[in-house]
Amino acid sequence: MTTPATTDRPSNDRSPIEGSDSGHSASGRAATGDAASGRSKSGHSASTSGQSAPGQSAPGRPDSGRPDRGRRAPGRPSSGHPDPGRTNAPEPDRSAIEAALAGLPRVVDLLAARAEEHDRDATFPYQGIEAVHEAGLLTLTVSPRYGGPGGTLADTVRVLAQLGRGDASVAVVTAFTLLRHAEQARSAGWPTAGYRRLLSESRRGPALVTTLRAEPGGGTAGTAGAAGADGLPATVARRDGDGWLLTGRKTYCTGAEALAWMAVTARTDEPEPRVGTFLVRGESEGLEIDPTWDQLGLRASASHDVVLDRVRVPAELALGLGAPGSQDHAEAELARAWQDLALAAVAIGVARAAESWLVRFLSQRTPANLTEPLGTLPRYRCALGEIEAQLIGAEELVEGLAPRVDRGEPDAVPGRARPRCWPPGPPRRPCSRPSRSPATRG
Numbered sequence: 001m002t003t004p005a006t007t008d009r010p011s012n013d014r015s016p017i018e019g020s021d022s023g024h025s026a027s028g029r030a031a032t033g034d035a036a037s038g039r040s041k042s043g044h045s046a047s048t049s050g051q052s053a054p055g056q057s058a059p060g061r062p063d064s065g066r067p068d069r070g071r072r073a074p075g076r077p078s079s080g081h082p083d084p085g086r087t088n089a090p091e092p093d094r095s096a097i098e099a100a101l102a103g104l105p106r107v108v109d110l111l112a113a114r115a116e117e118h119d120r121d122a123t124f125p126y127q128g129i130e131a132v133h134e135a136g137l138l139t140l141t142v143s144p145r146y147g148g149p150g151g152t153l154a155d156t157v158r159v160l161a162q163l164g165r166g167d168a169s170v171a172v173v174t175a176f177t178l179l180r181h182a183e184q185a186r187s188a189g190w191p192t193a194g195y196r197r198l199l200s201e202s203r204r205g206p207a208l209v210t211t212l213r214a215e216p217g218g219g220t221a222g223t224a225g226a227a228g229a230d231g232l233p234a235t236v237a238r239r240d241g242d243g244w245l246l247t248g249r250k251t252y253c254t255g256a257e258a259l260a261w262m263a264v265t266a267r268t269d270e271p272e273p274r275v276g277t278f279l280v281r282g283e284s285e286g287l288e289i290d291p292t293w294d295q296l297g298l299r300a301s302a303s304h305d306v307v308l309d310r311v312r313v314p315a316e317l318a319l320g321l322g323a324p325g326s327q328d329h330a331e332a333e334l335a336r337a338w339q340d341l342a343l344a345a346v347a348i349g350v351a352r353a354a355e356s357w358l359v360r361f362l363s364q365r366t367p368a369n370l371t372e373p374l375g376t377l378p379r380y381r382c383a384l385g386e387i388e389a390q391l392i393g394a395e396e397l398v399e400g401l402a403p404r405v406d407r408g409e410p411d412a413v414p415g416r417a418r419p420r421c422w423p424p425g426p427p428r429r430p431c432s433r434p435s436r437s438p439a440t441r442g
Helices: 094-102 104-121 126-134 153-166 168-187 192-204 329-364 378-406
Strands: 209-212 236-240 243-253 261-268 275-281 287-290 304-314 318-322
Touching: 094 104, 094 153, 104 126, 104 153, 104 168, 126 168, 153 168, 153 329, 153 378, 168 209, 168 329, 209 243, 243 261, 243 275, 261 304, 275 304, 329 378
Parallel strands: 209 261, 236 261
Antiparallel strands: 236 243, 243 304, 261 275, 275 318, 287 304
């Protein structure tokens, strides 16, 4: 059964984007009654017991600890939109980034306090997303030329690993929004008016956005895109006057019920089909959410199916239409590197939280036949050591690779690296390892 989109989300007027709209300051805007930043199912509210309402300070979260929304980088104008068509990357605003990162521990504690409840009840964590937004983390990768801090991939994996410790669902939803902002910072693919609208919504409250590629039977969450028998998306865009009508179904749509914008991949119905991305508003007429998602540990991510029935998209919001396979492969490879490392960072955060729980359990659990906790037994201490070693290895890999991607090292991005054996040489004999006797095996 599908449920229509609604717009009863609570609003929040705190702005993580400074300098992105001419003549307006983050601290001087009045609160609005409609956040226009997403959708929620009937009966869901961001103001539930145990946490403060949007715009109020939660216990232990003094306002002085929040990033300074009025701070701007030296040499950057305090108002006005730089040209979104520029593709040269400005320097990140490290002071703004560090200010946002300073709020991470408090945000993680808030997420952890209700993560179990949201996963058990499959309720979307609106308050958790609000906390991430208010700390300036949801827009960390917005480019400085749009008034954002310009967080790098290294900053992104650092944030997501910590958020994963608190609530995996919030971390995954955050990840896809950060990835979309990062993609815009690199390629400026969104039209000026559309992206400014997204940033404007981000000043009023969390504005979630993600790309919808996967389709039933054609892939899993995070794949490059589901395809039909002909290798093209099954979702179809048909010309209608000066716009397009989208029809199809997308699956694994992270944060589906709360998305402000959806970047939907589709094919045209032309004799020679073109493939592109269509920007769809979350509350568009003809768009419905089919609640198919019930994944243990990620129930709160609301990664349901999105059903599109003749959803109208203006012509200017149809991006990158071209022949199949004509897309920018270098950008696609870089986007995949960002996504792979971002989601790996979330998984590492989840694993760290599980390890912490296990350590507490083993240090407190004393069976009736023992006089000391389980954690004192060599077998458990050995197992904990192996877990720790593997987590350190994973962290070193992700945290070491992310800065290399930021620096543009060719062999850091899959698909750009040369084979290890380049140039090809004579065939090598397989390595044979001498067997060891039982006495020498470690």
